[in-house]
Amino acid sequence: MKLSAWVGGMAVAIGLATVTAVPSAAAGYPEKPVEIIVPFGAGDALDGAARVIAERLKDSMGVPFIVKNIPGAGGGKGTAEANKARRDGYTLLMGSTGALTARPLIKDPGYKTADFVPIAQLVEVPIGLAVAADSPFQSVNDIVAAAREADGRVKYATPGPGATQHINMEIFARDQGVKMVHIGGRGGKGAVTKTLSGEVDFVFVGASNYTSLAKAGKLRVLAVAAERRVPYLPDVPTFREQGFDVDVAVWFGLLTHSGAPGEVVGKLREAVSAVANTQATRDLYRKFNLNEAFLDGAAFQRRIDANVAKHAVVLKDIGLMK
Amino acid sequence: MDLIPFDTVAAGAAAVFQLKILSWILVGVLMGFVFGASPGLTATTGVAIATPLTFGVGFDVAMALLLGIYSAGYFAGSIPAILINTPGAPGNAATALDGYRLARAGKADLAISLAVVASVVGGLFSIGVLMVAAPNLANVALAFTSVEYFALGLFGLICVAAVSGGSVLKGIVGAALGMGLGTVGIDEVGGTTRFTLGLPELQGGVPLIPALIAFFAVAELLMQAAAGRDAAVLPPQRRHALRRLPGLLLRHGRLLLKSALIGTGIGVLPGTGPTIAAWIAYGQSGRRRAAAESEEAAASRGVIAAESANNAVTGGALVPLLTLGIPGDTVTAVLIGALLIQGIDPGPFFIIENGDLFARILLILLVAALMTLVLGLGARRVLPKILAIPPRILLPVIAVLCAAGGYAIHHAPFEVGLIAVLGIAGYVLVRFGFPMAPVVIGLVLGPIIEVNLRNGLVANDMDLTVFVTRPISAALLAAIAATLAWSAWRARRR
Numbered sequence: 001m002k003l004s005a006w007v008g009g010m011a012v013a014i015g016l017a018t019v020t021a022v023p024s025a026a027a028g029y030p031e032k033p034v035e036i037i038v039p040f041g042a043g044d045a046l047d048g049a050a051r052v053i054a055e056r057l058k059d060s061m062g063v064p065f066i067v068k069n070i071p072g073a074g075g076g077k078g079t080a081e082a083n084k085a086r087r088d089g090y091t092l093l094m095g096s097t098g099a100l101t102a103r104p105l106i107k108d109p110g111y112k113t114a115d116f117v118p119i120a121q122l123v124e125v126p127i128g129l130a131v132a133a134d135s136p137f138q139s140v141n142d143i144v145a146a147a148r149e150a151d152g153r154v155k156y157a158t159p160g161p162g163a164t165q166h167i168n169m170e171i172f173a174r175d176q177g178v179k180m181v182h183i184g185g186r187g188g189k190g191a192v193t194k195t196l197s198g199e200v201d202f203v204f205v206g207a208s209n210y211t212s213l214a215k216a217g218k219l220r221v222l223a224v225a226a227e228r229r230v231p232y233l234p235d236v237p238t239f240r241e242q243g244f245d246v247d248v249a250v251w252f253g254l255l256t257h258s259g260a261p262g263e264v265v266g267k268l269r270e271a272v273s274a275v276a277n278t279q280a281t282r283d284l285y286r287k288f289n290l291n292e293a294f295l296d297g298a299a300f301q302r303r304i305d306a307n308v309a310k311h312a313v314v315l316k317d318i319g320l321m322k
Numbered sequence: 323m324d325l326i327p328f329d330t331v332a333a334g335a336a337a338v339f340q341l342k343i344l345s346w347i348l349v350g351v352l353m354g355f356v357f358g359a360s361p362g363l364t365a366t367t368g369v370a371i372a373t374p375l376t377f378g379v380g381f382d383v384a385m386a387l388l389l390g391i392y393s394a395g396y397f398a399g400s401i402p403a404i405l406i407n408t409p410g411a412p413g414n415a416a417t418a419l420d421g422y423r424l425a426r427a428g429k430a431d432l433a434i435s436l437a438v439v440a441s442v443v444g445g446l447f448s449i450g451v452l453m454v455a456a457p458n459l460a461n462v463a464l465a466f467t468s469v470e471y472f473a474l475g476l477f478g479l480i481c482v483a484a485v486s487g488g489s490v491l492k493g494i495v496g497a498a499l500g501m502g503l504g505t506v507g508i509d510e511v512g513g514t515t516r517f518t519l520g521l522p523e524l525q526g527g528v529p530l531i532p533a534l535i536a537f538f539a540v541a542e543l544l545m546q547a548a549a550g551r552d553a554a555v556l557p558p559q560r561r562h563a564l565r566r567l568p569g570l571l572l573r574h575g576r577l578l579l580k581s582a583l584i585g586t587g588i589g590v591l592p593g594t595g596p597t598i599a600a601w602i603a604y605g606q607s608g609r610r611r612a613a614a615e616s617e618e619a620a621a622s623r624g625v626i627a628a629e630s631a632n633n634a635v636t637g638g639a640l641v642p643l644l645t646l647g648i649p650g651d652t653v654t655a656v657l658i659g660a661l662l663i664q665g666i667d668p669g670p671f672f673i674i675e676n677g678d679l680f681a682r683i684l685l686i687l688l689v690a691a692l693m694t695l696v697l698g699l700g701a702r703r704v705l706p707k708i709l710a711i712p713p714r715i716l717l718p719v720i721a722v723l724c725a726a727g728g729y730a731i732h733h734a735p736f737e738v739g740l741i742a743v744l745g746i747a748g749y750v751l752v753r754f755g756f757p758m759a760p761v762v763i764g765l766v767l768g769p770i771i772e773v774n775l776r777n778g779l780v781a782n783d784m785d786l787t788v789f790v791t792r793p794i795s796a797a798l799l800a801a802i803a804a805t806l807a808w809s810a811w812r813a814r815r816r
Contacts, residue, residue: 035733041652041655042366042367042369042370042373042652042655042656042659043370043649043652043655043656043657043658043659044655047370047659048659048662051373051374051659054374055374055377067374068732068733069370070732070734071526072507072525072526072527072529073507073508073525073526074508076508076522076525076526077522077523077525077526080522080523080525081523081732081734106513106514106515107514107515109515109522109525110522110523110525111522152783155781160510160513161509161510161511161512161513162513181780181781183468183777183780183781184510184511184513184773184777186510186593186773189592189647189648189649189655190592190593192648193463193464193592193593193646193648194467194468196464196646197464197465197466197467198467199467199468199777199781200781210647211667211669212647212667212668212669212670212671212672213646213647213669213670215667215669215671216669216670216671218646218670284377284663287662287663287665288659288662288663289662289667320513320514
């Protein structure tokens, strides 16, 4: 085969790949499968939540809801992909704090927070602070005291730089007037591993990441950043119980492009609200250690706006903001 | 921990050896063949897609399906690697080097046979290790901090010498290019974005699967297309008698075990996987020395090392999953969700409290490995017929397969375009005599080396001496120094 013919063939293949179906009227929505982009890898907590809701929506709306994982860049890559998709409501985004509320502040990642309109917040995972079993730290106070002794004495791990967990621990450190060293774990489980291996002093990630390790006594969870104690770690006090005003969770919710027809968004909100508030859905969430935390579109939008405002201040402080 | 008591194994066998469960293992293995052998799809994709199907079924059926995919998926990618120089998954890239060489010499049957048997031996070895030593090995996983991962990454670079062909210098340049490509995207230490050319798609870095398709398959396609009518006529494919296989394997017994050991060990370490395992084992296969004997012996060693190691990752990667709840590779990360749905939170108590389920997992893996053996050996006669198709038909088909593989990753055109661009770049490099494997190795190991060097320094107050005062890191660095000194000495003697 000639080289030119080969290049031609490749060009045709690229062309074919970009051709998509003609847009359909909003009235009949949904007429074809709906895609849910998960900007994290398969197996992530966010992925679990998406697969639960996809199964439930398939039953209620009568078309397949296909979960598509596009991991990379702390959720930035998949979110950018969702922004490029056709604005017809057939591409949804399983969004989470961080990728949606912090990434656009750091550098133009190919989308803005306002490019997406919320359908509903579904679940949240409270962030917990844990140390290895042989750590000298017994409380959050111990850590703050150690950090006060010298800058950079205390090291901690989160899923990665610019992640919600990282940003919120930096907020905490600033409020306490201390400086700690951050190391990214390339994901929540990686951050837990760094604590178990003694590379860092504590881990600050979603508490669902280490329930079994905590039960086995390999990790000691010192605090959860939630309003109330979490059901699967009943003995662990909240930050507030220890006198610190920290209440942050990683939240997950469905969004679609803000250019989607209002009628379609309305239908989606209605359908998601109906399936999210059933016992069957809650049971599936519980198996994944996800806390059910339904917020309708308007309330979810307020939470997103509040997060963006808060993150902007911190990111500037720690030098990550453009 | 003691070996699992006999009655637990007997009870597990009673649960697993039922027509229903065996059928589901077979379904999983067949799915594994499809996902593993299709460029762009991997065992990880297969397990992720199949997991929601298990929401409503019991533990045995769920594990039969998912572990079947896992077990066969890591092997199946070697088939297109051998036949058309297109690794079905990143873990099979090292197999392509020697496997494709054998296929073009008319020995595709031999290459596939070796790949199947090495895979199964590697898989079984790792299952044995998982069974006997899981809790102890969990501590090994925790002995690795950023410092050790950095040293391991450097150690992996040794294999560049093994894949550099004629010129080690060109190999090093290739690896440097690959490591350069590996710096694209959001920096995982500082959080800033680097060299993305304003393309949001590159924020997550240069994705490995499109790069592999481009550098192996597309570069080779373009070489053959450019050769046109002058292309060499391939010799007819020769059959390889099955009865000669045991003798051959016995001769390579030490290599098989060594590679299985490397694969299992890499599997135990979180954040690694079959790709790194295969390259390290390939680098340690001693194929250069064997090359003096015959080309076939050298190529056989390469295939055996790569496939034994990448399949041995399966049992290894289940070690941290089932003892700490931390996945050893990307497939086991997906398995966490599948286990949670079954009401099992994998962690330190899993084997102690659920010995029966653990026994069933081991038995399912065993059955899946044996099924892979039978199906793989069955396919070795049929599949090489692909090579009898005239190039003017085969090459365009492979080109479409490459484009489809790129599209399959995210159903987005970007990866297809990326494959075209990188493929042409790869073609130019090959034309100038640069081997492609070092570029891929650089792309795989570069980020591991960089991130862990920086994290290791940050975690140790910028103290460079940690790399030699921590024992595992010091041993790995010493091994690198010894290897370099040895090859320098040999080069001088020649």
